[in-house]
Amino acid sequence: MPEREIAQRATRAKLLLGPGPSNPDPRVLRALSEPTLGHLDPDFVSIMDETTDLLRYVFTTKNRLTIPVSGTGSAGMEAAIVNTLEPGDTAIICVAGVFGERMVDVATRAGARVVRVDASWGAPVDPDDVRKAVKLNPQAKVVGIVHAETSTGVLQPLDEIARIAHEAGMRLIVDAVTSLGGVKVPVDELGLDFVYSGTQKCLSCPPGLAPVTVNDDTLSFIKNRKTKCQSWYLDLSMIERYWGSERFYHHTAPVNMIYALNEALRIIKEEGLEARWRRHCLNQQALVAGLEAMGLKLVVQPEYRLPSLTTVFLPEGLDDVRARKKLLDEFGIEVGGGLGKFKGKVWRIGLMGTNSTKPVVLTLLTAMECVLVEEGVKVPRGVGVARALEVYSAAE
Ligand SMILES: *Cc1c(COP(=O)(O)O)cnc(C)c1O
Numbered sequence: 001m002p003e004r005e006i007a008q009r010a011t012r013a014k015l016l017l018g019p020g021p022s023n024p025d026p027r028v029l030r031a032l033s034e035p036t037l038g039h040l041d042p043d044f045v046s047i048m049d050e051t052t053d054l055l056r057y058v059f060t061t062k063n064r065l066t067i068p069v070s071g072t073g074s075a076g077m078e079a080a081i082v083n084t085l086e087p088g089d090t091a092i093i094c095v096a097g098v099f100g101e102r103m104v105d106v107a108t109r110a111g112a113r114v115v116r117v118d119a120s121w122g123a124p125v126d127p128d129d130v131r132k133a134v135k136l137n138p139q140a141k142v143v144g145i146v147h148a149e150t151s152t153g154v155l156q157p158l159d160e161i162a163r164i165a166h167e168a169g170m171r172l173i174v175d176a177v178t179s180l181g182g183v184k185v186p187v188d189e190l191g192l193d194f195v196y197s198g199t200q201k202c203l204s205c206p207p208g209l210a211p212v213t214v215n216d217d218t219l220s221f222i223k224n225r226k227t228k229c230q231s232w233y234l235d236l237s238m239i240e241r242y243w244g245s246e247r248f249y250h251h252t253a254p255v256n257m258i259y260a261l262n263e264a265l266r267i268i269k270e271e272g273l274e275a276r277w278r279r280h281c282l283n284q285q286a287l288v289a290g291l292e293a294m295g296l297k298l299v300v301q302p303e304y305r306l307p308s309l310t311t312v313f314l315p316e317g318l319d320d321v322r323a324r325k326k327l328l329d330e331f332g333i334e335v336g337g338g339l340g341k342f343k344g345k346v347w348r349i350g351l352m353g354t355n356s357t358k359p360v361v362l363t364l365l366t367a368m369e370c371v372l373v374e375e376g377v378k379v380p381r382g383v384g385v386a387r388a389l390e391v392y393s394a395a396e
Helices: 026-032 042-058 073-084 098-109 127-136 159-167 216-224 236-243 255-271 273-293 320-331 358-374 383-395
Strands: 015-017 065-070 090-095 113-118 142-146 171-175 194-196 209-214 309-313 333-337 346-350
Touching (some): 015 358, 026 255, 042 209, 065 073, 065 236, 065 255, 073 142, 073 209, 073 236, 090 127, 098 113, 098 171, 127 159, 142 159, 216 236, 273 309, 273 358, 273 383, 320 333, 320 358, 333 358
Parallel strands (some): 015 333, 090 142, 142 171, 171 194
Antiparallel strands (some): 065 209, 333 346
8 A cells, every 4th residue: 555645734714704713822731831841740730620610710600510521521421411401301401502501411311201392493492391391291301401502602691491301400501611801701600510611612722621519519419429320431429539639540530631620710810700791791892883885684682692792693695604604715804604594594603711802803704704795796895894993983
């Protein structure tokens, strides 16, 4: 067999404005390349402790069990399901997009009996529908819901649904993959029982870890459940012994990824959470003003728009794949196409973490205008950027 020639690796930086990953902060990439330590080395242990403290800050919680699970956001989802449900348990899962659908799949595979509460794509789940499902299924152990549905761009209000679940004695599992670090996740304020996230969205860190926070009541359930957690790798009753004072080996921590997360969280602390949430809101407002000035229609009603991810309908007749390819090839900008029912119909524009800035918004609007005009869409030149700039001036 002839020897295959291995081409030079030629990665070049692109502006990642899709549903994730987003661009990591350069400081985070530098942290990633620091010398690897042993996973029980005292120097590493102090980095672990600092990282969990910082995670508690970002999750706005005092929960002791607040750690990064090894794996991407989906590992966080799987950890939430397999630790809180035993085979045969009932789970009420809210579905308003792809990630709610995924939670149903994960819970079904874990042997749970799943009751769905559906909402139409682009709208939030209606608390009244949750109330009905809870009433009809009082034996259910958990309610699962996505806080920031990245497939639709909806920010799901959680207050009422948390109250309904808790009054019925059910735990609330919350997917905060696209909200943590960009939008407030009210963990202690609403007593959310198990919340998971991912590093590559609003935390501006590469993909690879799933920060989770679990309240004490849920942790004690996990430690005392009747059946063993079906996943050895994601069993939090064992993982907790490594992150807690015992430092008991379970699996080798992804040491360098934890440096990266540690740096990403420091950056968030330096900026301040509230300032960061405000920044995500302002930049989305500017983006939305620009898109609307260009004649584009937003998918989600203003009160439910997710600041970190904006969904916009494509203009009639625009070739989705060709236009996105042009944006990527000519401008080095990635935006996301629609998923599921939205395939070919919408774009998903992420302004996450480090990428949620004025220069990024203005760059994207300019590039989009060029692509749309080239593709034959009638867009008056310059209006998008002009409207966005008005939003920034008004905010000064
Ligand atoms: C991205 C995402 C996930 C999955 O995370 P991965 O890192 O791709 O495994 C889960 N839920 C939501 C809402 C997401 O946006």
